[in-house]
Amino acid sequence: MNRLALKNVRYRYADGTEAITGVTFAVRRGEFAGVLGYNGSGKTTLLKIMDGMIKDIQGSVLLDGTDIHRLSSREIYGKMGIVFQNPNDQLFAPTVFEDVAFGPMNMGIEEEEVVKRVKKALEAVEMAVYAKKSIHHLSFGQKKRVCIAGLLSMGHEILLLDEPTAGLDPLGEYQMMDLLMKLNREKKVTIFMATHSVDLIPVFLDRLYVLSDGKIVRSGTPEAVFTAPEEMSQVRLRLPQIAELIYRLKHEDNLAFGRIPLTIGEARREIMELFQKDK
Amino acid sequence: MLLLEYYATDHWLSRIDARIKLLVTMIILVMVLSYQGVGFQLLVAAISLTLIVSMKIPWRLFLLRFSEPFLIVLVVFLLKIFFSGHDPLFSFDILGFQITGYREGLAEGIAISSRIMAAISLMAVLVYATPFPELMAALSWLKVPRGFIEVLLYAYRYIFVLFEEAMVIYHAQKNRLGYANFRNRLSSFGILTGSLILKAFEQSQTLSTAMVQRGYDGNMPLFQSRPFRSSEIFLSCLVVTVMGILWGI
Amino acid sequence: MKKVSCGFVIAIIGGVTLPQNVAAMHIAEGLLPFNWAAFWFAVALPFFAWGLYRLNKRNLDDLSFKPLVGLMAAVVFIISCLPIPVPFAGTCSHPCGTGISGILIGPAISVVITAAALLIQALFMAHGGLSTLGADIVSMGVMGSFTGFLTFRALRSVNVNMAVAAFMAGLFADWATYFMTSVELAAGIRGEAAFLPLFWKVLIAFIPTQLPIGVLEGAMTAGMVMLLYKKRPDLLIKMRVIKAREVAVIGAVLIAVTFLFSGVAPVEASKWTGVDEAVIEKIAKEQGREPKEPLVNMEQGDLPLFIFLIAGAVGGFAAGYYWRVLIAGKGLPICSGQDEPAPETSGKIRGS
Ligand SMILES: Nc1ncnc2c1ncn2[C@@H]1O[C@H](COP(=O)(O)OP(=O)(O)OP(=O)(O)O)[C@@H](O)[C@H]1O
Ligand SMILES: [Mg+2]
Numbered sequence: 001m002n003r004l005a006l007k008n009v010r011y012r013y014a015d016g017t018e019a020i021t022g023v024t025f026a027v028r029r030g031e032f033a034g035v036l037g038y039n040g041s042g043k044t045t046l047l048k049i050m051d052g053m054i055k056d057i058q059g060s061v062l063l064d065g066t067d068i069h070r071l072s073s074r075e076i077y078g079k080m081g082i083v084f085q086n087p088n089d090q091l092f093a094p095t096v097f098e099d100v101a102f103g104p105m106n107m108g109i110e111e112e113e114v115v116k117r118v119k120k121a122l123e124a125v126e127m128a129v130y131a132k133k134s135i136h137h138l139s140f141g142q143k144k145r146v147c148i149a150g151l152l153s154m155g156h157e158i159l160l161l162d163e164p165t166a167g168l169d170p171l172g173e174y175q176m177m178d179l180l181m182k183l184n185r186e187k188k189v190t191i192f193m194a195t196h197s198v199d200l201i202p203v204f205l206d207r208l209y210v211l212s213d214g215k216i217v218r219s220g221t222p223e224a225v226f227t228a229p230e231e232m233s234q235v236r237l238r239l240p241q242i243a244e245l246i247y248r249l250k251h252e253d254n255l256a257f258g259r260i261p262l263t264i265g266e267a268r269r270e271i272m273e274l275f276q277k278d279k
Numbered sequence: 280m281l282l283l284e285y286y287a288t289d290h291w292l293s294r295i296d297a298r299i300k301l302l303v304t305m306i307i308l309v310m311v312l313s314y315q316g317v318g319f320q321l322l323v324a325a326i327s328l329t330l331i332v333s334m335k336i337p338w339r340l341f342l343l344r345f346s347e348p349f350l351i352v353l354v355v356f357l358l359k360i361f362f363s364g365h366d367p368l369f370s371f372d373i374l375g376f377q378i379t380g381y382r383e384g385l386a387e388g389i390a391i392s393s394r395i396m397a398a399i400s401l402m403a404v405l406v407y408a409t410p411f412p413e414l415m416a417a418l419s420w421l422k423v424p425r426g427f428i429e430v431l432l433y434a435y436r437y438i439f440v441l442f443e444e445a446m447v448i449y450h451a452q453k454n455r456l457g458y459a460n461f462r463n464r465l466s467s468f469g470i471l472t473g474s475l476i477l478k479a480f481e482q483s484q485t486l487s488t489a490m491v492q493r494g495y496d497g498n499m500p501l502f503q504s505r506p507f508r509s510s511e512i513f514l515s516c517l518v519v520t521v522m523g524i525l526w527g528i
Numbered sequence: 529m530k531k532v533s534c535g536f537v538i539a540i541i542g543g544v545t546l547p548q549n550v551a552a553m554h555i556a557e558g559l560l561p562f563n564w565a566a567f568w569f570a571v572a573l574p575f576f577a578w579g580l581y582r583l584n585k586r587n588l589d590d591l592s593f594k595p596l597v598g599l600m601a602a603v604v605f606i607i608s609c610l611p612i613p614v615p616f617a618g619t620c621s622h623p624c625g626t627g628i629s630g631i632l633i634g635p636a637i638s639v640v641i642t643a644a645a646l647l648i649q650a651l652f653m654a655h656g657g658l659s660t661l662g663a664d665i666v667s668m669g670v671m672g673s674f675t676g677f678l679t680f681r682a683l684r685s686v687n688v689n690m691a692v693a694a695f696m697a698g699l700f701a702d703w704a705t706y707f708m709t710s711v712e713l714a715a716g717i718r719g720e721a722a723f724l725p726l727f728w729k730v731l732i733a734f735i736p737t738q739l740p741i742g743v744l745e746g747a748m749t750a751g752m753v754m755l756l757y758k759k760r761p762d763l764l765i766k767m768r769v770i771k772a773r774e775v776a777v778i779g780a781v782l783i784a785v786t787f788l789f790s791g792v793a794p795v796e797a798s799k800w801t802g803v804d805e806a807v808i809e810k811i812a813k814e815q816g817r818e819p820k821e822p823l824v825n826m827e828q829g830d831l832p833l834f835i836f837l838i839a840g841a842v843g844g845f846a847a848g849y850y851w852r853v854l855i856a857g858k859g860l861p862i863c864s865g866q867d868e869p870a871p872e873t874s875g876k877i878r879g880s
Binding site: 305308309311312313343344345347348351352355358359387391394395396397398399402403406411414424426427429430431432433434435436437438440441442445465466468469470472473474475476477479480482483484486487488490491495496497 | 556557558559560561562565580583584587588591592593594595596597598599600601602603605606607609625628632640641643644645647648650651652653654655657658659717726729730744747748750751752754755756759760763
């Protein structure tokens with residue numbers, strides 16, 4: 001079942017930049033998908049189009065089968081939320097608590113329930129102790145977490161995230177992805193994210209699209225996308241480092257790896273197997 | 280930006296409801312403004328300054344806050360003393376020019392100066408004891424229009440963002456000789472401020488989208504304020520009564 | 529008998545206030561007695577209410593409008609925190625930015641913007657005050673925004689070049705603010721004294737700061753409008769709410785008045801100070817007291833006055849410089865002539 005489908009979408013900015021040049025794909029129900037692309041490849045633009053923020057596009061965006069531009073903003077945003085790349089675009093209240101409470105308050109939920117939701121959302125992103133803090137005192141990564149908490153507290157069915165892990169520390173990056181995966185698996189939230197973190201993607205994402213020059217040039221499971229370094233470098237990307245290592249061992253040092261693993265866990269298994277074979 | 284943020288977190292005044300602090304401050308402010316004389320003003324100033332000292336405000340902040348009003352006091356004082364009245368109090372020579380100060384001017388100057396001192400130190404107590412969001416909530420409780428409060432909240436939040444932006448641009452310009460001479464200083468400055476305005480326009484667009492997607496319909500929701508504690512009410516009534524009596528005599 | 533002249537004292541006062549140009553724009557907390565504070569609140573209220581009404585109305589069509597107004601208030605606030613470099617003596621001045629917001633957002637809503645910026649300044653920086661907020665809104669918000677807006681629109685309607693119109697708008701916005709502040713200040717502190725003489729003295733005391741700042745503000749406004757014009761002409765088109773014709777007439781009148789005022793002021797001032805002294809002399813004589821020796825021997829002409837004005841200015845700039853250093857701390861390394869010479873590398877980069 002498609003939740004969000006794009007058909008032949010093209011978009012050019014007012015200054016003539018062709019940011020999206022013909023994109024067709026769909027995000028399915030319950031999927032944890034993402035788009036990968038170099039700086040300026042059009043990821044942010046694509047997300048804004050999917051969210052209905054950019055309206056004057058060619059082609060169509062369908063949310064649960066209806067053209068998104070025919071839906072009212074209430075209808076769209078009751079189902080779908082977007083987290084921007086820059087947290088300052090999104091955090092407008094003076095304190096963390098007030099910002100996270102903004103969404104639920106607007107939904108007309110009772111105050112006690114709002115407080116509960118805010119607390120839960122902040123706990124999920126490990127920001128509960130900062131509830132009273134002024135937004136401008138937070139670090140970049142903390143702001144990003146608050147952005148996400150702001151949407152979590154509303155309980156959207158679809159989340160669009162623009163580089164949710166950029167600017168987070170290594171553990172934070174991992175925790176963020178883990179949190180998103182839990183949302184996806186346990187709460188059945190459909191997630192679509194733009195990202196740069198090549199090394200984390202294969203661990204978490206079900207499906208991956210590679211964007212280059214406003215076009216989707218590759219798509220499929222991470223295994224299907226990350227094949228050879230040459231192909232990735234054509235679109236100014238690279239393999240996950242562990243994959244790169246095994247790839248080189250296989251092709252340059254002629255070690256007998258069966259396939260190219262993408263995560264450390266898989267690589268470990270492959271290597272152990274290789275050793276066992278040698279014995 | 281330090282000035283904007285400071286407040287005494289663990290002072291007993293900080294724990295009192297912002298609405299009460301605001302109301303009491305405003306009542307005393309009105310008393311100060313309408314008092315004819317010096318005694319009450321000095322009393323208010325003394326109490327306020329004592330409170331400020333007990334809040335352990337860093338001296339630099341204190342100086343910054345008061346330097347501007349102090350200079351105003353000085354100017355008003357000079358203007359009054361040399362130009363008001365006709366009863367010469369003193370006169371002296373500077374570089375062969377004689378200057379005369381007048382008694383009435385001095386009296387009026389002192390009155391105005393003490394009023395300013397009282398008022399600004401009173402306000403300083405309020406501000407140092409109340410975080411901004413609480414102050415805004417108190418204002419909205421006082422029926423200041425919601426739209427205005429909302430504007431204030433955005434302004435407060437984005438002062439920090441835009442200031443950061445301004446600093447980035449400023450340093451970038453400076454590194455590229457943007458401030459090397461007066462002419463390009465001016466133009467750099469124009470570009471800096473212009474960029475801020477552009478940023479404001481763009482940011483307001485993304486901001487409103489971010490808000491709309493979280494259910495914004497043109498009005499920011501506000502939390503209901505908690506009920507007053509009776510001890511707070513009692514204390515404030517006491518303070519106002521005592522000050523009122525002192526004001527009357 | 530030598531005639532008493534206020535020039536010297538005014539020059540000193542003016543000099544002292546040089547670093548205080550923000551203060552000159554803002555009336556400090558507590559400076560106005562209750563009646564005057566209330567009076568200016570009453571004057572400001574209709575403009576403010578109108579602005580708020582317009583704001584709420586426009587926000588219905590465009591939900592990004594209230595955030596925009598909040599952001600503009602932040603910009604006005606920041607602009608008034610940023611020092612403009614002044615060529616001499618290494619000091620800085622603050623523009624007030626009301627002209628530009630008047631031009632861009634419209635004068636009524638600009639009053640709200642100014643009010644927000646002023647309230648934050650009053651609360652956190654003690655520039656202006658809660659009790660004098662009304663007065664400050666009238667001088668900065670109402671006078672600044674409306675003058676800026678009307679000047680710009682009027683000049684544009686007779687096809688004056690955009691940059692020139694913006695420059696004049698900034699200039700007059702600043703001077704109108706300064707004029708109004710002087711009125712409020714004089715009225716507020718006059719006590720028993722006559723209003724007009726005091727008014728002229730206040731006006732003159734601030735001339736050394738406000739005249740150049742007006743020019744700077746004009747330059748800045750022009751710079752900003754031109755930048756917007758080049759980069760985002762669509763915004764300027766979008767923001768153009770009222771047809772130029774409607775306000776041309778009012779604007780022309782206003783400009784004429786301001787011109788008159790700025791031309792006449794110095795003349796009037798000397799006349800009035802004369803009157804003032806004459807009155808004092810007369811009263812003093814009546815009470816059987818001989819007037820005191822004069823401050824400045826006017827027979828020497830205006831030269832000493834001028835010299836003192838300069839001296840005061842230099843002193844003020846010096847004072848201002850150190851005051852800024854205090855403020856600057858580790859923040860903005862503040863303009864001034866302190867910028868290091870260009871580092872080698874940047875020269876190379878430029879050259880390559
Ligand atoms: N407002 C705009 N006006 C004109 N061009 C724009 C605008 N925003 C983005 N672009 C251009 O559109 C293209 C795609 O930009 P986009 O922001 O979508 O890239 P991105 O993939 O998100 O990059 P990054 O990884 O840096 O976030 C770029 O060439 C960019 O210069
Ligand atoms: Mg992007």
